[in-house]
Amino acid sequence: MKNLLSILFAVFSATVCSAQNNPVISNSDAVDSVGKLIPANELPASIRKTKIDAEWHDRADLTGKATYVADNNTLWYRQPATVWEEAMPIGNGHLGAMVFGGVEDERIQLNDNTLWDGLPMDPNNPEGLKALPEVQRLLFDNKNNEAVRLAEPAMLGVPKGVRSYQSLGELWFDTPEKTASGYVRTLDLSTGVAMVKYNSDGVTFTREYFASTPDDVIVVRFTADKKQKINLALTLRREQDAQTYIDNSDPTVLLLKGQIIKDEQDKNRYKNSDWQGLQFAAMVKAVAENGVVSVVNDPQSHTNILKVKDADALTLYIAGATDYPGMDAIAELGRKLSATETIGNLNGFLNPVNFKETLNNTLGQAIAKPYASLKAAAIAAHGEYFNRVAINLGATPPEIAALPTDERLALARKNGTPDPGLVASYFQFGRYLLIGSSRPGGMPANLQGLWAWQMNAPWNADFHTNINFQMNYWPAEITNLSEMHLPMFDLMDVMQPFGERSAKVIYGARGWVVHHLTDAWGFTAPADGPQGIWPVGAAWLAQHPWEHYAFTGDRDFLRTRAFPLMKGAARFIMDFLVEAPAGTAYAGKLVTNPSYSPENTFILPNGDRAVFTYGATMDIEIILDLLTNCIEASKILKTDAAFRKECEQTLKRLPAIQISKTTGRILEWAEDYKEAEPHHRHTSHLFGLHPSNQITVVGTPALAEAARKTLEARGDDGTGWGLAWKINMWNRLHDGDHAYKLLSVLLGQKTYPNLFDAHPPFQIDGNFGATAAIAEMLLQSQLHAKDGAYEIELLPSLPTAFATGSVKGLRARGGFIIDLAWQDGALTQATVHSTLGGALHLRTGATSKTYKTRKGETISLDDKLNIKK
Numbered sequence: 001m002k003n004l005l006s007i008l009f010a011v012f013s014a015t016v017c018s019a020q021n022n023p024v025i026s027n028s029d030a031v032d033s034v035g036k037l038i039p040a041n042e043l044p045a046s047i048r049k050t051k052i053d054a055e056w057h058d059r060a061d062l063t064g065k066a067t068y069v070a071d072n073n074t075l076w077y078r079q080p081a082t083v084w085e086e087a088m089p090i091g092n093g094h095l096g097a098m099v100f101g102g103v104e105d106e107r108i109q110l111n112d113n114t115l116w117d118g119l120p121m122d123p124n125n126p127e128g129l130k131a132l133p134e135v136q137r138l139l140f141d142n143k144n145n146e147a148v149r150l151a152e153p154a155m156l157g158v159p160k161g162v163r164s165y166q167s168l169g170e171l172w173f174d175t176p177e178k179t180a181s182g183y184v185r186t187l188d189l190s191t192g193v194a195m196v197k198y199n200s201d202g203v204t205f206t207r208e209y210f211a212s213t214p215d216d217v218i219v220v221r222f223t224a225d226k227k228q229k230i231n232l233a234l235t236l237r238r239e240q241d242a243q244t245y246i247d248n249s250d251p252t253v254l255l256l257k258g259q260i261i262k263d264e265q266d267k268n269r270y271k272n273s274d275w276q277g278l279q280f281a282a283m284v285k286a287v288a289e290n291g292v293v294s295v296v297n298d299p300q301s302h303t304n305i306l307k308v309k310d311a312d313a314l315t316l317y318i319a320g321a322t323d324y325p326g327m328d329a330i331a332e333l334g335r336k337l338s339a340t341e342t343i344g345n346l347n348g349f350l351n352p353v354n355f356k357e358t359l360n361n362t363l364g365q366a367i368a369k370p371y372a373s374l375k376a377a378a379i380a381a382h383g384e385y386f387n388r389v390a391i392n393l394g395a396t397p398p399e400i401a402a403l404p405t406d407e408r409l410a411l412a413r414k415n416g417t418p419d420p421g422l423v424a425s426y427f428q429f430g431r432y433l434l435i436g437s438s439r440p441g442g443m444p445a446n447l448q449g450l451w452a453w454q455m456n457a458p459w460n461a462d463f464h465t466n467i468n469f470q471m472n473y474w475p476a477e478i479t480n481l482s483e484m485h486l487p488m489f490d491l492m493d494v495m496q497p498f499g500e501r502s503a504k505v506i507y508g509a510r511g512w513v514v515h516h517l518t519d520a521w522g523f524t525a526p527a528d529g530p531q532g533i534w535p536v537g538a539a540w541l542a543q544h545p546w547e548h549y550a551f552t553g554d555r556d557f558l559r560t561r562a563f564p565l566m567k568g569a570a571r572f573i574m575d576f577l578v579e580a581p582a583g584t585a586y587a588g589k590l591v592t593n594p595s596y597s598p599e600n601t602f603i604l605p606n607g608d609r610a611v612f613t614y615g616a617t618m619d620i621e622i623i624l625d626l627l628t629n630c631i632e633a634s635k636i637l638k639t640d641a642a643f644r645k646e647c648e649q650t651l652k653r654l655p656a657i658q659i660s661k662t663t664g665r666i667l668e669w670a671e672d673y674k675e676a677e678p679h680h681r682h683t684s685h686l687f688g689l690h691p692s693n694q695i696t697v698v699g700t701p702a703l704a705e706a707a708r709k710t711l712e713a714r715g716d717d718g719t720g721w722g723l724a725w726k727i728n729m730w731n732r733l734h735d736g737d738h739a740y741k742l743l744s745v746l747l748g749q750k751t752y753p754n755l756f757d758a759h760p761p762f763q764i765d766g767n768f769g770a771t772a773a774i775a776e777m778l779l780q781s782q783l784h785a786k787d788g789a790y791e792i793e794l795l796p797s798l799p800t801a802f803a804t805g806s807v808k809g810l811r812a813r814g815g816f817i818i819d820l821a822w823q824d825g826a827l828t829q830a831t832v833h834s835t836l837g838g839a840l841h842l843r844t845g846a847t848s849k850t851y852k853t854r855k856g857e858t859i860s861l862d863d864k865l866n867i868k869k
Contacts, residue, residue: 041057042057042059043301044104044105044174044233045102045104045105045106045107045172045173045174045234046172046173046174046233046234046235046298046303046305047233047235047298047300047301047303047305048172048301049301049303051239052170052237052238052239052453053453054083054084054085054453055082055083055084056080056081056082056083056084056087056100056102056105056107057082057105058080058082058100058102058103058104058105058106059104059105059178060102060103060104060105060177060178060179060180061178061179061180062078062079062103062179062180062181062183062198063179063180063181064181064182064183065078066078066182066183066184067402068184068186068404069402070186070401072391072392072421072424072425072428073188073189073190073425073428074186074187074188074189074190074425075088075186075187075189075405075425075429075754075755076184076185076186076187076404076405077101077184077185077186077404077405077406077753078183078184078185078404079183079185080100080101080102080103080106080183080185080196081099081100081101081102081185081753081754084098084109084453085752085753085754085756085758085761085762086100086406086752086753086754087099087100087101087107087109087754088101088185088187088194088209088754089187089433089436089449089451089754089756090187090192090194090209090210090211090218090436091111091211091433091436091437091449091450091451092211092212092213092216092218092378092436092439093113093213093435093436093437093438093439093440093441093442093450094112094113094114094213094216094439094442095110095111095112095113095168095211095216095217095218095318095319095320096110096111096112096113096211096436096437096449096450096451097109097110097111097209097211097218097318098451098453099194099196099209101185101194101196103175103177103180103183103196103198103200104174104175104176104177104178105172105173105174106172106173106174106175107170107171107172108170108171108172108209108218108220108318109167109170109451109453110167110168110169110170110171110218110282110318110320111167111168111450111451111452112168112280112282112320112321112322113165113437113442113443113446113450114278114322114324114443114520115165115166115167115168115278115280115322115324116163116164116165116166116278116324116519116520116521117163117164117165117166117260117277117278118162118163118519118520118521118523119277119346119521120330120333120334120343120346120349120521120522121343121521121523122337122341122342122343122501123157123158123159123160123523123525124157124158124501124502124505124506124525125154125155125156125157125158125505125506125525126505126506127153127154127155128151128154128155128505128506128507128526129505129506129507129508130154131150131151131154131155132155132506132507132508134150135147135150135151135154135155135593135594135612136578136593136594136614138150139593139594139595139612139613139614140580140581140584140593140614142604144604144608144610144611144612144613145604145608145610145612147594147612148530148610148611148612151530151533151594151612152529152530152533155506155526155533156525156526156527156528156529156532156533157523157525157526157527157532158525160525160526160527160528160529160532161460161527161528162460162462162517162518162519162521162523162527163460163519164454164455164456164457164460164461164462165446165448165452165457165460165461165462165519165520166260166452166454166455166456166457167238167239167452167453167454167455168238168280168282168320169236169237169238169242169256169282169320170236170237170238170453171234171235171236171237171282171284171316171318172234172235172236172237173232173233173234173235174232174233174234175231175232176231177198177200177201177205178200179200179201180198180199180200181198181199181200182197182198182199183196183197183198184196184197184198189386189425189428189429189431189432190382190383190386190387190428191210191379191382191383192210192211192378192379192382192386192432192435192436193208193209193210193375193378193379194208194209194210195207195208195209196209202226203224203225203226203229204224204225205222205223205224205229206222206223206224207220207221207222207223208220208221208375209221210375210378210379211378211436212366212374212377212378212381213378213381213382213439214377214378214381215362215365215366215369215374215377215378216319216362217317217318217319217362217363217366218317218318218319219315219316219317219318219366219371219374219375219378220315220316220318221313221314221315221316221371221375222311222313222314222315222316223313224312224313227290227312228290228291228310228311228312229310229312230288230291230308230310230311230312230313230314231308231309231310231311232307232308232314233305233306233307233308234254234284234286234305234306234307234316235254235303235304235305235306236254236255236256236282236284237256238256238258239455240261240455241258241259241260241261241277242256242257242258242280243256243257243258244256244303244304245257245304246295246297246304247295247356250285251293251294251295252285252286252287252288252293252295252306253283253284253285253286253295253306253360254283254284254295254304254306255281255282255283255355255356255359256281256282256283257279257280257281257355258279258280258281259276259277259278259279259280260277260278260279260280261277262276262277278322278323278324278350279322279323279350279353279355280320280321280322280323280355281320281321281322281353281355281356281359282318282319282320282359283318283319283320283355283356283359283360283363284306284316284317284318285316285317285363285367286306286308286314286315286316287314287315287316287317287367288308288311288312288313288314289311289312289313289314290310290311290312291308291309291310291311291312291314292308292309292310292311293306293307293308293309293311294306294307294309295307315371317363317366317367319359319362319363319366320359321353321355321358321359321362322353323350323351323352323353324350324520325349325350325351327443327490327491327493327494327520329349330494330520330521330522331493331494331496331497331522333349333522334494334495334496334497334498334501334522335497337497337498337501338497338498338500338501338504341501382435385431385435385480385481385483385484386428386431386432386435388480388481388809389428389431389479389480389807389808389809389810390806390807390808390809391424391427391428391774391805391806391807391808392424392805392806392807393420393421393423393424393802393805394420394801394802394803394804394805395420395804396419396420396421396422397419400419400421401419401421405422405425405753405755406753408421408422409422409747409748409751409753409755412744412747412748413748413749415748416744416748417740417744417748417801418743418744418747418748420801420802420805422747423743423747423774423802425755426747426751426755426767426770426771426774427770427771427774427775429755429767429771430475430479430767430768430770430771430772431475431479431481431771433445433449433764433767433768434472434473434475434476434479434481434484434768434771435481435484436449436450437449437450437451437764438472438473438476438484438485438487438488439483439484439487440483440484440486440487441486441487442487443487443491443520444463444469444472444473444487444488444490444491445472445473445487445764445768446461446462446463446469446764447459447460447461447462447463447464447468447469447763447764447765448461448762448763448764449472449764451764458759458761458762458763459763460519462517462518462519463491463517463518463519464516464517465514465515465516465517465518465537465538465540465541466516466517466534466537466540466598466599466684467598467682467684467721467725467765468721468763468765469488469518469541469765470540470541470543470544470691471721471724471725471765471766471768471769471772472488472764472765472768473485473488473544473768474691474728474768474769474771474772475768475771475772475775476548477547477548477550477551477552477811478551478772478775478776478779478810478811478812479771479772479775479810479811480809480810480811480817482548482551482552482811485544485548488541488544489544489545489548489561489562489565491518491520492538492541492542492544492545492565493561493565494522495512495514495518495522495524495538495541496512496538496565496568497512497522498512498522498523498524499511499512499513499514499524499538499568499572500512500568501524502514502515502524502525503572503575506525506526506535507535507572507575507576508575509571509572509575509576510571510572510575511538511567511568511569511570511571511572511573511574511575512524512538512568512569512571512572513535513537513538513569513572513576514537514538514541515527515532515533515534515535515537516528516531516532516534516537516598517532517537518537524538530596530611530612531596531598531599531611533594533596533612534596534598535572535576535592536573536592536618536619536622536623538568538569538572539569539570539572539573539622539623539626540622540626540687541565541569542565542566542569542570542626542629543622543625543626543629543691543692545557545558545561545562545565545566546562546566546629546633547813548562549562549633550790550813550814551811551812551813551814551815552815552835553814553815553835553836555636555637558633558636558637559637559639562633563630563633563634563637563639566626566629566630566633567630567640567643569626570626570627570630570643570647573623573626573627574646574647574650576592577590577591577592577623577650578590578591578593579591579653580593580614580615580670584614584670585615585670585671586614586615586655586670588653589615589653589654589655590650590653590654591614591615591619591620591655591670592614592615592616592619592620592623593614593615594612594613594614595612595613595614595615595616595619596611596612596613596616597613597616597617597618597668597669597682597684597685598618598682598684599680599681599682600668600675600676600677600680600682600684601675601676601677602668602669602673602674602675602676603673603674603675603676604673609676613669613670613671613673614670615655615669615670616668616669616670616684616685617657617658617666617667617668617669617670617684617685617687617688618668618684618685618687620654620655620657621657621685621687621688621692621694622687622692623654624651624654624688624692624694625687625688625692625694627647627648627650627651628651630643630644630647631644631647631648631651634647655670657688657694657695657703658670659702659703659706660672660706663709663713664705664706664709665706665709665710665713666685666686666688666695666703666706666707666710667685668684668685678713678714678715679714679715679717679718680714681718681719681721681722682722683710683711683714683722683725683726683729685710686707686710686711686729688703688707689704689707689729689732689733690725690728690729690731690732691728693782693783695707695732696732696783697732697733697734698783699783704733707729707733708733708735711726711729711730711733714726716738716741716742716745717745719750719759719760719763719766720746720750720751720757720758720759720760720763720766721757721759721763721765721766721769723742723743723745723746723750723766723770724746724757724765724766724767724768724769724770724772724773725769726742727739727742727743727746727769727770727773728769728772728773728776730742730797731773731776731777731780731796731797732776732780732782732797733797734796734797735797736777736797736798736799736800736802737799737800737801739773739777739797739799740777740799740800740801740802743770743773743774743799746766746770750766755767757770775810776796776797777795777796777797777798777799777802778794778795778798778807778810778820779792779793779794779795779796779807779810779812779818779820780792780793780796780797781793781812781813781814781816782813785839785841785850787839789814789838789839789840789841790812790813790814790841791841791842791843792812792813792814792816792818792840792841792842792843793843793844794818794820794827794830794842794843794844795820795822795825795826795827795844795845798822798825800825803822803823803824803825804822804823804824805821805822806819806820806821806822807819807820808820814836814838814839814840815834815835815836815837815838816832816833816834816835816840817832817833817835818830818831818832818833819831819832826845826863827844827845827863827865828862828863829860829861829862829863829868830842830860830861830865831858831859831860831861832853832858832859832861833857833858834853834854834855834856834857834858834859835855835856836855837853837854837855837856837857838852838853839851839852839853840852840853840859842861842865844865847864847865848865849861849865849866851867
């Protein structure tokens with residue numbers, strides 16, 4: 001029986017799916033022995049030919065109401081997923097899967113995070129540089145829309161967009177179990193193991209699912225409490241561009257293989273007509289204990305099927321691969337483009353892959369290990385990161401704690417507030433997703449992490465650099481997942497040479513630039529529309545390597561990776577800035593032009609709407625942040641004195657953050673324009689409040705009050721990620737109860753049953769942004785003490801709802817790892833481990849203390865921040 005929540009999400013997901021314009025595989029309704037038509041969804045999963053979409057139908061009937069004892073690190077449900085947004089995600093940083101948990105009909109949707117449509121190219125339009133001076137003149141003359149009409153055809157990339165990240169494929173199987181009682185579906189966040197358990201005809205069946213990082217496989221284990229009860233038929237499917245093959249030499253294997261096909265539109269948009277899309281493959285191998293495994297071609301559906309009969313136990317091993325050459329190779333291609341101004345012929349650029357051999361080798365190495373050892377190694381690799389942090393936000397009433405996750409979400413919606421245990425689960429789920437979608441050496445987390453079922457995902461599941469990509473990594477440092485940050489820097493290394501080409505061709509500037517999005521191929525040109533002509537993406541991205549240094553103190557990283565990225569972004573910005581002429585709002589100051597406040601519009605004095613301006617507040621705040629960090633990095637490294645001086649001189653000429661004389665709010669644009677959408681989802685002009693530290697309650701109280709008024713005017717609703725950003729901002733204003741109010745809206749109204757963030761549709765940045773926000777309710781470290789070291793605030797924005805609790809393992813800037821406990825809203829004890837040594841500045845409420853720490857030292861403190869004897 002579908003509950004109301006499931007039905008709503010099914011309707012919504014079907015709507016989303018219908019907009020994707022994927023090619024349709026013909027439905028394959030069947031006729032039974034008496035001539036009655038059998039709807040395609042009522043066929044066994046292995047022979048269904050329905051269009052692949054977000055919905056799923058399991059034919060089994062469920063009875064009974066299972067109970068399950070779960071802690072805050074476990075999500076659980078009493079029914080299989082009926083739509084993709086109810087399925088459970090597993091991932092190892094390379095491969096991902098969404099587990100639906102069906103009984104008679106199961107679906108496991110698969111992803112490989114290197115499977116991207118598109119190709120490396122030079123999309124930069126040289127007409128942009130010719131048009132730029134006139135665009136700037138028009139904007140300074142308040143002819144905003146004339147500037148847009150000139151800039152759009154001249155400055156946008158050719159092509160003016162990127163292609164989508166794609167699903168690898170699907171594994172569908174069916175079993176003889178038509179009924180199930182006591183059904184339970186779980187996801188253990190601490191181990192990364194999903195489980196399905198039920199009873200059918202007196203037999204208890206258990207399945208375990210996990211994605212192993214050490215062995216780079218997805219594993220599904222079937223057991224039963226009676227012999228010879230494991231029976232199933234499975235196939236591999238993909239909506240387009242692939243076929244499933246039988247290996248005549250191995251009756252235990254199915255291979256799905258294909259290549260992204262370049263259509264006529266691609267041939268017109270890509271200059272290099274010799275390019276063919278990525279090739280890809282997925283392989284499943286069945287290893288049964290006793291029983292019989294075979295492969296057949298079903299004559300009715302013309303489907304290649306793997307069958308297992310009467311096994312005592314069964315393990316499915318799944319591997320996937322593409323011929324994506326890797327970020328290092330793409331970066332090298334970008335350097336060639338930057339140096340020679342041509343990519344050249346891409347034939348032979350991709351290394352040929354023998355997918356059958358490669359995947360057989362991967363699976364063979366995994367199968368050679370005992371299942372218990374394979375599982376233990378996967379859990380250990382996951383736990384190495386996950387177990388660094390534990391959190392308790394207070395007691396949850398037993399009758400609520402006993403409910404399944406989806407019912408606790410429904411209760412949060414009904415009550416208007418989530419229970420503390422659900423918030424703790426949501427926090428750890430965000431960390432779980434980052435571990436699963438962004439591992440060192442692999443691709444970074446995209447707009448959907450690595451989990452997407454479409455061929456054309458929403459917003460292409462790309463990397464949106466005007467907030468979303470950055471938000472993905474807000475929790476990395478503070479929640480003790482610093483290593484997960486590294487793939488972001490790897491992609492920045494890819495973008496840098498392509499961005500140098502964009503800077504030169506479009507702006508005549510040095511350094512590197514990224515606009516509002518990129519992809520796995522290093523796209524850096526303006527894209528989509530006028531909103532894409534936003535040349536401060538690299539400047540914002542450059543905040544992240546600095547933050548990695550601030551938390552870790554890794555000087556080698558600062559010298560070899562962070563500072564070059566930061567310096568290149570700053571080099572572009574300082575070449576791009578222009579002096580505002582007399583008669584403008586910022587006359588004599590250096591400003592960006594063209595400029596844009598993502599993704600908002602304003603109303604001109606004549607009543608027209610406009611998007612382009614000069615010197616938008618967010619631009620200035622991003623630049624101030626970047627140049628300040630570059631100056632500090634240069635001092636630490638004792639290098640580039642001339643560059644440092646240029647940064648210092650430029651800083652002096654930037655406009656200050658302005659407060660509207662009419663509203664008392666932070667100005668979003670240089671002019672005090674009226675907003676077209678007062679409750680717009682972006683709150684870009686408060687970048688200085690979060691993620692930067694230019695607006696603070698202690699240091700700039702007038703700006704902080706103006707920021708408060710700005711947030712109040714924006715309202716307490718929004719998209720999932722938009723709410724997450726505002727929660728972080730309320731934390732910086734030390735208003736924990738207002739932050740909690742928005743967190744309640746996020747969990748109650750913007751969260752799917754599997755805890756994925758509902759933009760809608762799904763975007764993972766909301767999960768990551770809210771995870772960081774929960775951490776900053778308990779710990780902040782963005783302010784500097786007089787000696788230049790960071791000041792660490794304990795419980796700076798603790799909501800009343802979390803009056804008693806504890807957290808272990810959060811990280812603060814300056815290289816500190818901190819455990820906290822509190823009661824009745826006040827600190828009771830703290831433990832601080834210093835990884836670097838140096839000054840430790842602590843503050844909680846009105847109490848402040850400073851200590852000098854040694855590298856590796858751990859100190860224990862009481863409620864007054866005194867060292868315990």
